[in-house]
Amino acid sequence: MHQIKLLRLPISYFLFSIFFLFSNNASANFDFNTNCQKAYQNIFELKLNAARQLIAAEKKIHPNNSIVPFLENYVDYYYLLTTESKSEFERLEPNKEVRLDQISDDDKSSPYYLYAQAQINIQWALMRGRFGSYLTVAREINRANSLLQENTKKFPGFHLNGIGLGLINAVLGVLPDGFLKSTLSTFGIKGNLQAGLNMLDKLAENLPKSAYEPFYEETVFTYAYVLSDVAKSPSAYAKTMKYMARIPDTSLLKCYLQAYVCARNGHTDVAITTLANRPTGAVYQPFPYLDYLMGIAKLNKLDYSAEASFEKFLQTNKGVNNIKDAYLHLAWIALLKGENNNLSALIAKTKASGFIFAERDKQALNEANSPTPNKELLKARLLFDGGYFAKGLDVLSDSKAEDYASAKDKTEYHYRLGRLNDALGKDDMALMNYQNAITVGKSLKYYFAAKSAVQIGIIYEAKKNTQKAKSSFNLAISMKGHEQENSIENEAKQGLRRIGG
Template sequence: MRYLFLFLLTISAAHAQDFVWTPGLQRAYADLQKLKVQSAKQALTTEIGQNGVRIFLDDYADMLLLVTSDDDRAFATLSDREDDRLDALKKLDNNSPWQRVFLAEVRLHWAFSKLKFGKELSASWDVIRAYKLLSENQKLFPNFLPTYKSLGTLHVMIGSVPDNYSWVANLLGLHGNIKQGQQELQRAQQDPTFQLEARLIDLMVRAYVLKFGDSDEQALQQLVSEHADNLLLHFFGATIEQKNGHSEQALAYLTKRPMSSAYQSLPVIENILGDIYLQKGDYATATTHFRQFLATYKGQNFLKDSYYKLFLCQWLAPNQIDVQAAPLLQKVLAVGRTTVESDKAAQKFAEAYFKKGASPNQKILMRARLASDGGFTDSALAYLRPYSDANFSLTPEKAEYNYRLGRIYQRRNEPDSAIPYLNRALALSEPDQLSFGATAALQLGYIYQQKNDRTHARSFFQKALSFKHHEYKNSVDNKARAGLSGL
């Protein structure tokens, strides 16, 4: 009996070392969160033993390398490591709350990577398995805070599934909603290990799923300023601000980003800078950034988008001949893939352009759209002010003209000026279910929500949901449902 007791103690002591955040591993994780991938990998090579934390961080480093480079050859070389790391983690202490968390994190790392390389089906199965692991861990260890960072994220994603696909989630045993996910992300922020990630994810949920308000922007600015040496935060801060029509602030984040060789290369930043200068109407500077992106980038994503934007730089510039810009649009059809939304939009524009051509009015609307999307409302208004509804003969162009003016006034905090234009865009769009109607209804819902007119706000959010077929349905429906729940 004495020897059996000593044997059990030995097993217990061995398992106690299965998941240990050594000082070196803590430093490596901090470096990875900053995108200092090489220094983190060097630190990981000094760690010995089958420590589950090191396995997790090795995998994190590979994921960052893959999603920042979009390199197909690197993906082919590294993809076998997912099963190796999962097998290694399964051999460690399954009585530790860390085991299932790290198994789920590795699954999610590869799901994210696979999505970037067009492996949607395999990525989906990784997400489902990660969800099962985290749900089980929550039941076994309900007070273990690290569980809630990724579980909260998944619950938001599940809650964002369009109504017509919700049965699929239920069939697969995936349950959750946006409010539940947000609460879990708030809880995860109490954990010192994953606090920074949880804060960033929470802000991204507010930006991409909900409505990003002034308090959220202040929280984002504070987070970035607290971590001046964090390239990842500057990058995501810029993408969030650009998404929400604050491209000048996005430019400030990218201008102040750390730029030494210690950081992982991020060629996509050149693409974002090109976007911002295109919105500003500085076509020469935008062209320089898009060309720099194409010269340094090794992947297949964002190629269609970049050539489309290069086309716009020529097409929209004064005194340019359309035929000179057309070869750039031909490149859109010849390169890359349509995995990310911006490439899909570029492909759609190019196909429509070569099939139907483009009216002069499209240039007017495109200039206004780009400026408005970036938050440069003075320029956007100047583009549209010389025209009226009567100048546009096609219904989609009339609808877009009114929608753009409505959004410009809304961004200028002039909601009463915005309302008639958004209402007109909605009325013009409804017969043919144009996307401008759905987005106009959503913005009208926000305006009346701010006015505390719940009846009108509810009516417009429901109207936004009623549009059945348009390219922004998932995003608009998510935001409209969130608006309704907020009432």
């Protein structure tokens, strides 16, 4: 996630060169030379074949340069990120120990000695987590954390330690109760979301003014992920756009993360434009997920041409994630277009195809096994996700709870109105809607009532009404046996921590 700006920023490059010259006095075996810098730049534009060629050339010329296995691991990480192939993960995973062995035999006086080992552990933990191998994930995160803590003591001026430590703190700070959290607790690692955010924010702000400027991209990409997915911060979009403005548009990785954050945070038109204008060509690593993401963005504005994007994803994807969710979205398009025969076939494919490693696929399977959604409620849901709040309200404006036959649909009606009014700043209306959702749906297996309680807590938290916020968060925690129980309970607990509850 970093890009060496050799021509565009000569002063920064000069400082960077001095830094590496200084750090390599004891040994040439962590040599981030021009060849490695070019490979590094190609990796973070997702030009992985070009990076492989440069790394192979460096390995031939300098077989003992431990920057080589460090860069090779980045290539594997981004290759696996773009393919999401479990079989490829299993093929490449043995490379981890080979690389760590080479690096561990190298110059212990270099700040890269511990840092490179930590990064390799983090990358494999992040990728392994996509396939559910949580015991090994816990060990790798513990190992990386220990290495980075030790490196910080040995090299307090080596700011790059903050990238991994910021990520670990943030992710562990919001980890829901479960096997992974309890395992990490036995290692004595707890994490702190705000501490992690502070580390990454400080780095993003200050790296451009330092000799570490070439690592700016990695910091920003890590920070964008944490803001959007981990912290679910309302500032995720603004900060992502601000910090990514410096990164060239030739980076396909920039396109991916920028579009992802936009789509996740209700800036759908920006996401669609970003994906439509993404860099293309044989030099870039194939990335089927971008078609899936385009499908999500288009459907969230009720553009049914999303169908072609989902179909392209399913045709080109060789990975294990998002398959069920893609079929579910195709089923929704069929429903909204009135193609009932196609709807049944696509619901069947949602159940039969793909895997349930990813949360979105687990939820897709749950929804495929649930009653067919009401069309108007589905439209309101999609428009809310897309950030089209006024349009979502318009969809529901001519209906009332009594128009819906099932308790599920009545609860969802109140919940959808609550989310839309909430997003438009209509707090009193939102509170009433959420309360209605709780009253009707608190005994159902659906998530609407528990999530409504969390949203009430967030509104009262913003109003500085700590007592009512605490009561609402505790109400959400008290509801059991519903969908998304772990994540909603964790969100409520995070709210209690924020207000000192």
